[in-house]
Amino acid sequence: MKRIGVFVCWCGSNIASTVDVGKVVEAAKKMPGVVHAEDYKYLCSDPGQNIVQKAIADHNLDAVVISACTPSLHEPTFRKACELSGLNPYQCEIANIREQCSWVHDDPEAATRKAVLVIRSIVEKVKLNESLDPITAPLTKRAMVIGAGISGIQSALDIANAGYEVVLVEREPAIGGHMAQLSETFPTLDCSQCILTPKMVEVSRHPNIKLMTYSEVLEVSGFVGNFTAKILKKPRYVKEDVCTNCGDCSDVCPVVVPNEFDRGLSSRHAIYVPFPQAVPAIYTLDANSCLGLFPLACENCRNACEVDAIDYDMEPEVVEEQVGAIVVATGFDVFPIEEIKEYGYGKCPDIIDGLHFERLLSASGPTQGEVRRPSDGKVPKEVVFVQCAGSRDTERGKPYCSKICCMYTAKHAMLYKHKVHDGQAYIFYIDVRAAGKNYEEFYQRGVEEDGTMYLRGKASKIFEEDGKVYVWGSDTLTGKKIEIAADMVVLAAPIIPSVGTAELAKKLRIQTDINGFLSEVHPKLRPVESITAGYFLAGAGQAPKDIPEAVAQASGAASKVLDLFSQNEVHHDPMIVGIDEDLCSGCGVCVGVCPYSARELDTERKKVRVIEVLCEGCGACGAACPTGAAQQRNLTDRQVATMVGATLDTLTEETEE
């Protein structure tokens, strides 16, 4: 028979004001198997833990029941304390008498009775608890980062600088992501490319970084510490190690298609580099826009290439990489704003989105940084910016705030005025959200020094007439209807997860939220970890965020990877669902319901095998198992039955009294 100690916490007045702690202790002392019971004001404090540790030694306890707050808060605290006293941590259980008792009841007498019941059932449970040891598995100290925008670059550099190898995978021909497209950055107005390109170069030169551009992750198998990733290297039809980036091939290419990097505001050839500072500085032949490779329609580029870098027979290649941790930094895209018809996007070339405007402002953009409108190249004298063009719109756009638009729009209006001195910028806004270091000051500067006119209200309709772009809207501060005959309109369209995020998440077996952004374990306390162990999140793929925040999160993710790599093996919670082979009939039902692929059927032996490191102990298999062979460790059917039995016994005793 186990010797059990019960410790009842007051939690200041949180528990003690509703539950009569003294009575509970007296009741606990009478419970079968309990050899010691006491109470303390704050058990989680150092003296509180000392009381538990001392009692374990003094009374030679085999198991401990802590009656306090929810186990999701202090279970690790008390298990650690037990471990220090030489008790197996899994012999410590928490009876939640705060969230599930004192906080939700106001009748002290009934609450006290309930607290006794809760403790009684946990005492019964702990009697049958096994002593468990953490499950361990080997650890590959090598990381993969998916997406080479600013977040992916930062994570890769941090991990690589700490001495570990990183595979950095990017689906585009060049790295840099959206940050490479931006002109100047708020709130300092420093050139985006100027601060980004040194990092891009560092990535390309770093001995610990294996850069794979124009590549996509096809499949990831395995588990934390032991992933195998299959990566597709798309053929760029240019030998990476031979190309000298001279550009002779592009000069002779007859194909002209819109340049995605300039958001279609300029054109490129079928063989191209997206922008002058591209890393890697290698040309890529886009087979979709080429006149034809199979059969070959034109050989201009191969004929022009002096170093014979062009290889039309290049095949897609699948590469396998072994890694222990994966950072997902897949970034964002801009919502297809043509879906909100009244904004007129797509009908008039002078109605553009914020990312287009970045390209117009950029010195390396289609207009070399002069603000000229796309339709006729005229310098626009009046520009209307519309914030929340689809964000915070529950009906047709996105319900959330895209977070970065207030600041980039303030920046756009400012930069526009710096370039077009006699121009006027108007901004339709609902709220100006300028929360960030030096952000409010930046926004105020736009209003005071650059004369940006803020109009509080939504634009209701935008259309072209007489070569002007008319914006109808309301000013909710004056209650008046507004019509502005502008030369150009810039829409702050919602930020959405980058195209393909959902498919990738499925391949990686990681979770996304209702808006398609990658889900973190805990929104406040574990914001850079995915729910699936071994995956870490960085950048705007998790939620809309600006550059400083993306970089901070990327470094956070990298440090989590390094934390993992600081161990020599992977540790896993042993509270898994095992298998009793004597009872298992090999039906395989549990294999199908397991969301973590932790169970597999041994067809020869007709038994199910559990891959312990993969099991998260969710219990789905236990519920599905028809024979009771799948039992959750320390929460077996027998334990649950005794818990229920003890509760009923106590209730019966109460009635008899």
Next chain:
Amino acid sequence: MKVAYFPGCTLKTKAKGLDDSVVDTARALGYDLEEVPDWTCCGATFNLSVDNIMALAPPVRILANAQQIGKEVVTVCAGCYNVLKRANYTVRNDPEKLQKITDFIELDYNGDTEVLHYLEFLRDRVGFEKISKNLKRDLGELKVVPYYGCQLLRPHEEVLLDDPENPMILDNMLEAIGCDVLEFPHKGECCGAFLTVCSNLEARLAEPGDRPDNAVSDCSYTIVNSAGKRGADLIVLSCPLCQYNIDYSQERIIKEHYGFKQVPSLYFSQLLALALGLDMNKYSLDDKHHFINPKGVIEQKVLSQREVA
């Protein structure tokens, strides 16, 4: 093939040309539109007091009677369409109300009559491709803007004809009959609707020089002025009330806005009749039914041209 048809009051009076052109074009395309037996006024506006049994009784009665002919009823007046569609939506989602109404009108109805606008009928039952193949006149010289008004489109979840911010069904139909369809941002803008009643009354009561602002002509001005600036020969619509407001308010607009260009308007079915080679003298394209008669531009740009095939 026989199809139930609900014309509504206006089509028998002011909008006779709409009625005649719908029936004749349907016949030319192989369909007999047969009027719903014993039809009455639809109720004219979908009443704001939705509990009022009198608001729902007439449209439900029409929907029930239409089943003597078939499961679908075609209508064309935007007002009637709006009322029938919304009444149907209401009773389909409220069995108790349906029971009350059917008890009151003493007819069986379970909500399964489909209300089709003639445009929907042309698109989904006849097919725009088929229409394109049967064209007898070339409308390629006609620059037109489509005008939907509000009742065809809103409230979207009840009416469900097309996207309320950028509807395309009329655009596509006009393209199918060969018109030069211009991009028109004001195609769903309000024409002033029933304000026409009060503003005319107020105008008559007020002293000269002290007339109240005319809400209708303000609304119409935006629409017609934009159509004129875009070079439209015609504004094409489907609602008799819109037609009245768009057309007759130009009398006042022209006095108040220097340089305003008048634009005639007509119903889409009249233009369809023209394209199908029907006799255009039959469809009320005259000064009695129009402030600005569209006949002139049709004569000049279509009828004076050689007929195709």
